[in-house]
Amino acid sequence: MTDSGARRAVPDAAVARLPVYHRCLLELEARGRDTVSSEQLAELAGVNAAKVRKDLSHFGSYGTRGVGYSVPQLILDLRRELGLTHNWRCVIVGAGNLGSALAAFGGFRERGFEVVGVVDVDPERVGRRVGGLRVGHEDELGGIVAEHDVAIGVVAVPPSAAQEAADRLVACGVRSILNFAPTVLDVPDEVQVRNVDLAVELQILAFHEGRRSDAVVGSVPPGVGESASA
Amino acid sequence: MTDSGARRAVPDAAVARLPVYHRCLLELEARGRDTVSSEQLAELAGVNAAKVRKDLSHFGSYGTRGVGYSVPQLILDLRRELGLTHNWRCVIVGAGNLGSALAAFGGFRERGFEVVGVVDVDPERVGRRVGGLRVGHEDELGGIVAEHDVAIGVVAVPPSAAQEAADRLVACGVRSILNFAPTVLDVPDEVQVRNVDLAVELQILAFHEGRRSDAVVGSVPPGVGESASA
DNA sequence: AGCTGTGAATGACTTCACAGCA
DNA sequence: TGCTGTGAAGTCATTCACAGCT
Structure with a gap:
C-alpha cells in the first residue's frame, strides 16, 4: 500500500492539509491580501505555524524570510501540487x-x-x-x-x-x-x-462527548476542543 | 489541545476506527455470525489484524484465545465505549x-x-x-x-x-x-x-491521481490504493 | 527585527513477533 | 493448534529551536 513508484515526497498527513491551506489562501486573496506569514495562515487553517512551514517546505515552496509567503504565488504552487491546474x-x-x-x-x-x-x-x-x-x-x-x-x-x-x-x-x-x-x-x-x-463522524463526536466530566465528580475536565479535517 | 482531564485511554486514531468495527459487527450479526477473529474483522474493516487487536485491547475487550471475539458481546462493548447506549x-x-x-x-x-x-x-x-x-x-x-x-x-x-x-x-x-x-x-x-x-476530499484524491505514472516512462507504479476513513 | 526553512528531539501510531491461554 | 493480548521495534508525524536570509 501507500505509494511506491516515484519518490515519496509529501507525507499523507500533510497532503490532507494542503487543500485547507489552499482554501484559506483563496479567502485571503479575495480580501486583497498579498502576503501571509506562516503564523497567520496557521491561525486561519486551525493548525500551528511550524506545521504550516514544514508542510509547505515539502514541495519546495519559497517564502521570503522576514516577510512571509506571496499569496498568489502560493496559490499557484498549491494548485500545481494538488493537480488543480485543470478541472x-x-x-x-x-x-x-x-x-x-x-x-x-x-x-x-x-x-x-x-x-x-x-x-x-x-x-x-x-x-x-x-x-x-x-x-x-x-x-x-x-x-x-x-x-x-x-x-x-x-x-x-x-x-x-x-x-x-x-x-x-x-x-x-x-x-x-x-x-x-x-x-x-x-x-x-x-x-x-x-x-x-x-x-462515523457523528460517532466520533459522541465518543468524546461521552467522555466529558464523567465519573469524576466536581472536576471540570476541559474536554477536547479538537478539530479534525477529514 | 487533545484531552487532559481523565486518563488518556484510547488513542484518537483508534477511536476513529471503532465506529467502522461497530458497523462491520452489525453486518456480521445480521448474517447470524456468532464469533469473529481479528483477522476476519480486519478484512471487513479494511485494516490489518494486529491493529484490530490493539484497538480493541485499549478498552479491555476480552476475546477468547483460540476462538476469537463474541460478536454480540463486542457490539455491546463498542456501543458502551462509543457512548451509543442511548440515542x-x-x-x-x-x-x-x-x-x-x-x-x-x-x-x-x-x-x-x-x-x-x-x-x-x-x-x-x-x-x-x-x-x-x-x-x-x-x-x-x-x-x-x-x-x-x-x-x-x-x-x-x-x-x-x-x-x-x-x-x-x-x-x-x-x-x-x-x-x-x-x-x-x-x-x-x-x-x-x-x-x-x-x-477537500476530492482534492486529496486528485493529488494522488495526479501523481500516477508521471514522468517515469514505462514504469507501472501501483498507485495508492489507500483507504481513508475520515 | 522578522520570518522562513530545517535538522534534531519528541511523541504518536503501526507493525512485528511471540508468550500464553483455551 | 489457533488466536488473543502485548511488549518491543519500527515507522511516521509533530514540535522545537535556531541558523540564516531579507
Whole structure:
C-alpha cells in the first residue's frame, strides 16, 4: 500500500492539509491580501505555524524570510501540487438525496472539480434534472466516463448497492473513488478509495462527548476542543 | 489541545476506527455470525489484524484465545465505549440541499443518532418538511436544543453563514459540532468540531491521481490504493 | 527585527513477533 | 493448534529551536 513508484515526497498527513491551506489562501486573496506569514495562515487553517512551514517546505515552496509567503504565488504552487491546474471531471452514482445534493452543490466547480454526470438505476429517477444535469441510467456510465474523461467517481448509493457501483466505476476505468456508503469497498490495488461515512463522524463526536466530566465528580475536565479535517 | 482531564485511554486514531468495527459487527450479526477473529474483522474493516487487536485491547475487550471475539458481546462493548447506549439528539442548521439530504438520511437512526430539528434563516424554507420534520426558523434553535437535550449540532449552511451558525449552537449550549461548511470555525475550547469538507476530499484524491505514472516512462507504479476513513 | 526553512528531539501510531491461554 | 493480548521495534508525524536570509 501507500505509494511506491516515484519518490515519496509529501507525507499523507500533510497532503490532507494542503487543500485547507489552499482554501484559506483563496479567502485571503479575495480580501486583497498579498502576503501571509506562516503564523497567520496557521491561525486561519486551525493548525500551528511550524506545521504550516514544514508542510509547505515539502514541495519546495519559497517564502521570503522576514516577510512571509506571496499569496498568489502560493496559490499557484498549491494548485500545481494538488493537480488543480485543470478541472477534474467527476461522475456521481446515485441520485438520491445525497447524490442530488452533491450534484447541485456549487462549491466544487470553484475548487477544481466538475460534475459531468449523475446516474441511477432507478427508472423513476432517470431523466430528472439535478444541478443542471439530467440523471442518466447506470448503463450510460461507461459512455459518460469515456466521453468526458472522468477521473473521479462518487458513490452515493445505499450500502447494499455500493460494491456494485464501485465495480462498475472500476470497469469503466475510474481509478479514484469517493465513497459515501457505509461499506468498505473491495477494489483493485491501483484504485484509491476515500470513505466519508457521516454516521462515523457523528460517532466520533459522541465518543468524546461521552467522555466529558464523567465519573469524576466536581472536576471540570476541559474536554477536547479538537478539530479534525477529514 | 487533545484531552487532559481523565486518563488518556484510547488513542484518537483508534477511536476513529471503532465506529467502522461497530458497523462491520452489525453486518456480521445480521448474517447470524456468532464469533469473529481479528483477522476476519480486519478484512471487513479494511485494516490489518494486529491493529484490530490493539484497538480493541485499549478498552479491555476480552476475546477468547483460540476462538476469537463474541460478536454480540463486542457490539455491546463498542456501543458502551462509543457512548451509543442511548440515542444522541442532533439538530441541523441549514435546510439547503445538503441539510435536507442529511435530515432525510435514514441511516443515522440505526446507528445511534436522531435528528430532532432542522432550522434555516430563509423564510422561504421555514415550514417545509424534510425527512418527516418541519423546518423551523433559526430563532427556534434554542427551544429545540433545550426541549430535546440536543448534544450535537450539524452545520450545513454556506461558508459565509457558518461561523454565525456555530456561534448560535454554542450559545444554545451545544458542545459538539459537525461542520460541513468549508471554513474553520472559531469556537471555545470546550466545544469540539469535526470538519467534513467535500471538496477537500476530492482534492486529496486528485493529488494522488495526479501523481500516477508521471514522468517515469514505462514504469507501472501501483498507485495508492489507500483507504481513508475520515 | 522578522520570518522562513530545517535538522534534531519528541511523541504518536503501526507493525512485528511471540508468550500464553483455551 | 489457533488466536488473543502485548511488549518491543519500527515507522511516521509533530514540535522545537535556531541558523540564516531579507
